[in-house]
Amino acid sequence: MLNKDISRRNILKTTVAASAVLAAPSVWSSAFAEEQVVNIWTYANFIPKDFVKEFQNETGIRIRNRLVYAQGKQFNLLSAEAGKTTVDIVTIAGHRYRQFIDSELIAPVDVNRLKNWSNLNKVYSDADWTVVNGHKWGVPILSGAEVMAYNTNEVSADEARSWDIMFNEKYAGRSALILQDMFSIIMLYLGYDGNMIKYMDDPVKAAAIVNEARDFLIKHKGKARKYYDAGAEIQQMFINEDIVVGHAWSGSISKLIMDGLDVAMTIPKEGSYGFVYNLNVANNAPNADNAYKLLDALLARPEIGAHMTKESGFISTFNGAAKYLTDLEKKAASFTEEELQNLQFFRADANKMKYDLVDPAVEIVKAA
Amino acid sequence: MLSDMKNQTATTHGAINFWGRLVNNKVYLIITNTLLATNKSRFFILASLPVFWALFAHLGPILKMIDLSFYNAYPLTIGKEMHYTTDNWTHFFKSSVFYIPFLRTIIFSAILTIVTLILVYPVAYFLARHVPKNKQMLYMMLVLIPFWVGEIVRTYAIMILLGNKGLINMVLRYFDLIDRPIPFMYTNFSLGMGIVYLTSLFMLLPLYSALEKIPHSLGEAASDLGAGAWKRFLRITLPLSKDGIASGCILVFLMSTGFYATPVILGGTSSTMFAETIAGFFHVAADRWPVGAAFSVIMLLSTLTISAIFLKLMGRGSKGLL
Numbered sequence: 001m002l003n004k005d006i007s008r009r010n011i012l013k014t015t016v017a018a019s020a021v022l023a024a025p026s027v028w029s030s031a032f033a034e035e036q037v038v039n040i041w042t043y044a045n046f047i048p049k050d051f052v053k054e055f056q057n058e059t060g061i062r063i064r065n066r067l068v069y070a071q072g073k074q075f076n077l078l079s080a081e082a083g084k085t086t087v088d089i090v091t092i093a094g095h096r097y098r099q100f101i102d103s104e105l106i107a108p109v110d111v112n113r114l115k116n117w118s119n120l121n122k123v124y125s126d127a128d129w130t131v132v133n134g135h136k137w138g139v140p141i142l143s144g145a146e147v148m149a150y151n152t153n154e155v156s157a158d159e160a161r162s163w164d165i166m167f168n169e170k171y172a173g174r175s176a177l178i179l180q181d182m183f184s185i186i187m188l189y190l191g192y193d194g195n196m197i198k199y200m201d202d203p204v205k206a207a208a209i210v211n212e213a214r215d216f217l218i219k220h221k222g223k224a225r226k227y228y229d230a231g232a233e234i235q236q237m238f239i240n241e242d243i244v245v246g247h248a249w250s251g252s253i254s255k256l257i258m259d260g261l262d263v264a265m266t267i268p269k270e271g272s273y274g275f276v277y278n279l280n281v282a283n284n285a286p287n288a289d290n291a292y293k294l295l296d297a298l299l300a301r302p303e304i305g306a307h308m309t310k311e312s313g314f315i316s317t318f319n320g321a322a323k324y325l326t327d328l329e330k331k332a333a334s335f336t337e338e339e340l341q342n343l344q345f346f347r348a349d350a351n352k353m354k355y356d357l358v359d360p361a362v363e364i365v366k367a368a
Numbered sequence: 369m370l371s372d373m374k375n376q377t378a379t380t381h382g383a384i385n386f387w388g389r390l391v392n393n394k395v396y397l398i399i400t401n402t403l404l405a406t407n408k409s410r411f412f413i414l415a416s417l418p419v420f421w422a423l424f425a426h427l428g429p430i431l432k433m434i435d436l437s438f439y440n441a442y443p444l445t446i447g448k449e450m451h452y453t454t455d456n457w458t459h460f461f462k463s464s465v466f467y468i469p470f471l472r473t474i475i476f477s478a479i480l481t482i483v484t485l486i487l488v489y490p491v492a493y494f495l496a497r498h499v500p501k502n503k504q505m506l507y508m509m510l511v512l513i514p515f516w517v518g519e520i521v522r523t524y525a526i527m528i529l530l531g532n533k534g535l536i537n538m539v540l541r542y543f544d545l546i547d548r549p550i551p552f553m554y555t556n557f558s559l560g561m562g563i564v565y566l567t568s569l570f571m572l573l574p575l576y577s578a579l580e581k582i583p584h585s586l587g588e589a590a591s592d593l594g595a596g597a598w599k600r601f602l603r604i605t606l607p608l609s610k611d612g613i614a615s616g617c618i619l620v621f622l623m624s625t626g627f628y629a630t631p632v633i634l635g636g637t638s639s640t641m642f643a644e645t646i647a648g649f650f651h652v653a654a655d656r657w658p659v660g661a662a663f664s665v666i667m668l669l670s671t672l673t674i675s676a677i678f679l680k681l682m683g684r685g686s687k688g689l690l
Contacts, residue, residue, distance in 0.1 A: 240531040
């Protein structure tokens, strides 16, 4: 036994072991395509924890949730993985669709595979922006808006009727904003179209408008305490009373209101933009069937939509979800008729031109 | 003796185990006898793992980053083709937008390095020169406790301390020393404090190591010759701890220039660091990773050059002093 020669069995054993080691990376990679798994990239609290547990118990499909906080991050990750994606479902805002579609990163959604599709409010499911190149591309789940939030002990509702207070001396050093998003609002504030569709045929004017917004933000840079990126950051700043007014996504502020903090939000008279988050199936998703099962299960009951609102703060797109919200939750996640009149939705038509101008301008404001 | 050990290793309760079969395996013997035949081959065997580690874990990503910095676009989107270009490098020099945060980062990091040295030197001195030898390890462990948790947690600890509802403002308000909270957070002060806190360990260890090696007899001899405490420090302790100062300063400076999460969490609107500018090229929805890669390499080369100049100056200085 000890002195045995190099036998065929030994050579085979060694070959098998070496092959196993060399093949390990591809085995790990293919683990993303296991039959009983669905990989999802989404924002914090978008998929309710109770639903995850229930879905996993009922179907045996494990949900692997990777948290993201920006559309750009998802775009970059998907682009980097192009052709061999590890994700099945991504969370794309409606006004960012075209960028992902043009780069072939998401697949059209097959509505016929979703028997609960009709549970969506038609305002969202049949909206014109949902159709691009003749296809529907996602399942709308939550809607929100760019709002002005304020500490009700420090700022009056009357003052909060205009974006002016973000830039006046009274609250200097006590405001925060998301710089890239704020460009659209500043354009609106200065009397221009923040979607920039009106200037698609006039790039010179478009550049001049972005420069004007940029110079305005530089002029008032000292008034802002912080340029932030994630919703959790502004929540923290309001809780710590580091700021009394800020530009924010409605969901982050709704959560604070639901938690009883002395914070309110409004859509100022100069206007603001709304958006809808969608769950989209990635192009060449390794577990597309499981992705559809998850999407259909999410749409199954309005309580799930209500749960999504309770956890994320954004407004559910499901029919009847409001019935399952308390009065405080309804109030926290909604706007008055007057405020809604000041709201328009983000449009993607001029995005390429817009962000080619806005992205460098953001860097200039930061560096100034 | 060796054969006894070999036999013990080779058998377990009289039965031949895996290791026994291995050391007697002909293939194994041929391989080991060939590879360990000479000192040179033994050296290469021993060096192979660290060299492999250095090449693939350290040099590999940097080379990939340099390669990426010459791409016209990445990630490649539909309709674009990859070709090499130097545009990403010239981009840096075209606008003050980019070199202002770069210069701010270099100057800010240099100042923080000096502040960290001034704050940490007395601690290292106390640990190395005044704490009894048998208690030094215990004291060192106590100093290290905050470093058992990660960078982000320690950064949030600073936030809890400096926030408007943080500990400092709460104490000041409790004693009616202020009417409104002092806005410490999101300023250069909060960012500086965070970075000093995060990097202080990397200043402490080299300083402690250098100071601990200085013989007490040198100070005693100088004292016998009439040198006062200040003179002994300036003429003996400080020059002999220069190696520790140099190592600590280099470590802290290099780390400070590369921090990303801390400036994002603690920094304000006017404290954008270059790492944030670089990250912008990777985060923003576009194919501009190569610009970020070029800027990363510019940062790397700049900090290495500054460090080399600093070490050269320190080397000259120490010769003069000693």
